[in-house]
Amino acid sequence: MRGRSxxxxxxxISSRPAEVLRLEAxxxxxxxxxxxxxxxLLWTSERPTTESGALVSKLETxxxxxxxxxxxxxxxxxxxxxxxxxARADPKAFGLVVVDxxxxxxxxxxxxxxxxxxxxxxxxxxxxxxxKIGDRLWTRVGREPSGSRFNSIVQLEYExxxxxxxxxxxxxxxxTDAIVAGHQPREALGxxxxxxxxxxxxxxxxxxxxxxxxxxxxxxxxxxxANYMKSFGVIENPVEFTLGVYFHHCAIAMSCRxxxxxxxxxxxxxxxxxxxxxxxxxxxxxxxxxxMLTCGHYDGSGEFAYRVGLPGKSGVGGGILAIAPGxxxxxxxxxxxxxxxxxxxxxxxxxxxxxxxxxxxxxA
Ligand code: GLN
Numbered sequence: 001m002r003g004r005s006x007x008x009x010x011x012x013i014s015s016r017p018a019e020v021l022r023l024e025a026x027x028x029x030x031x032x033x034x035x036x037x038x039x040x041l042l043w044t045s046e047r048p049t050t051e052s053g054a055l056v057s058k059l060e061t062x063x064x065x066x067x068x069x070x071x072x073x074x075x076x077x078x079x080x081x082x083x084x085x086x087a088r089a090d091p092k093a094f095g096l097v098v099v100d101x102x103x104x105x106x107x108x109x110x111x112x113x114x115x116x117x118x119x120x121x122x123x124x125x126x127x128x129x130x131x132k133i134g135d136r137l138w139t140r141v142g143r144e145p146s147g148s149r150f151n152s153i154v155q156l157e158y159e160x161x162x163x164x165x166x167x168x169x170x171x172x173x174x175x176t177d178a179i180v181a182g183h184q185p186r187e188a189l190g191x192x193x194x195x196x197x198x199x200x201x202x203x204x205x206x207x208x209x210x211x212x213x214x215x216x217x218x219x220x221x222x223x224x225x226a227n228y229m230k231s232f233g234v235i236e237n238p239v240e241f242t243l244g245v246y247f248h249h250c251a252i253a254m255s256c257r258x259x260x261x262x263x264x265x266x267x268x269x270x271x272x273x274x275x276x277x278x279x280x281x282x283x284x285x286x287x288x289x290x291x292m293l294t295c296g297h298y299d300g301s302g303e304f305a306y307r308v309g310l311p312g313k314s315g316v317g318g319g320i321l322a323i324a325p326g327x328x329x330x331x332x333x334x335x336x337x338x339x340x341x342x343x344x345x346x347x348x349x350x351x352x353x354x355x356x357x358x359x360x361x362x363x364a
Contacts, residue, residue, distance in 0.1 A: 267324060
């Protein structure tokens, strides 16, 4: 992963598609307007209207109740250990943050403790890759639920090296390869990290190098998946470049508060309230939400839709980003996982939240 600075530019201006230029203009505008927007956010937080004030106080009660309930739960699932560094997480940790449509932030529990976002990063790399190459991405990765584990190998053989969807490991590696696209790994990684900081409006977000190195040492399955795809021409860059970037973006560390902020553009039809220009078109945000709903929890996606009824994306670090379209961006974290690799209490907490707030996209 050595090379030029993570902040160096990743290509000449003239060779970049219009959408990437638009995104970069939006980055710059966001930087300029951040101070003003932060003030605006504070202002709205302090002066809610009567109606939104009632909603916020209900939300505060619900979030507090959920955190109290989850703290006392004895069965919390198993902390992931196949990436050795992840096994260090405290199984008792629990955080929940909701950012509503008016920018009110309701937080409880370990809301500001950074954790490894792992596969939640795949939502953001998908957004970035679609911004760079648009629908051409879909020649390299499908959009169907997999019904198998996140690191399954068998399916790739049946489907001649084209991964089922962008959220299983193989699909996310193919998406990362589209972002690398001939650049140095460090440049591609810098672009991903800048994008995360931009959507979260938070320049303090960093990569946990110990987690990245731990997965780089032990990620043999991902090496197998990437090499298998390479044999079909689905991976275009050197496998070690693409995997290096993949392992590092999975190792981005964020708190529930940062993650909920980062998801706002998906809750608001592609528009991030703290930036002048949209992050994605409304159509693209809607489609990313659709993929999160159908594929975001691997072979547990049906169960998540049934119980929670919201687009969501889990990671083996125990985090889940969930979106209540038009209403809220939600991040929850509890490191213990169920058999499908999804946060056990995170799912339960979201089930409680969507029920009490009546946020399921399928109705109350
Ligand atoms: N980096 C992890 C892996 O590739 C991500 C898996 C996950 O969060 N589901 O195995």
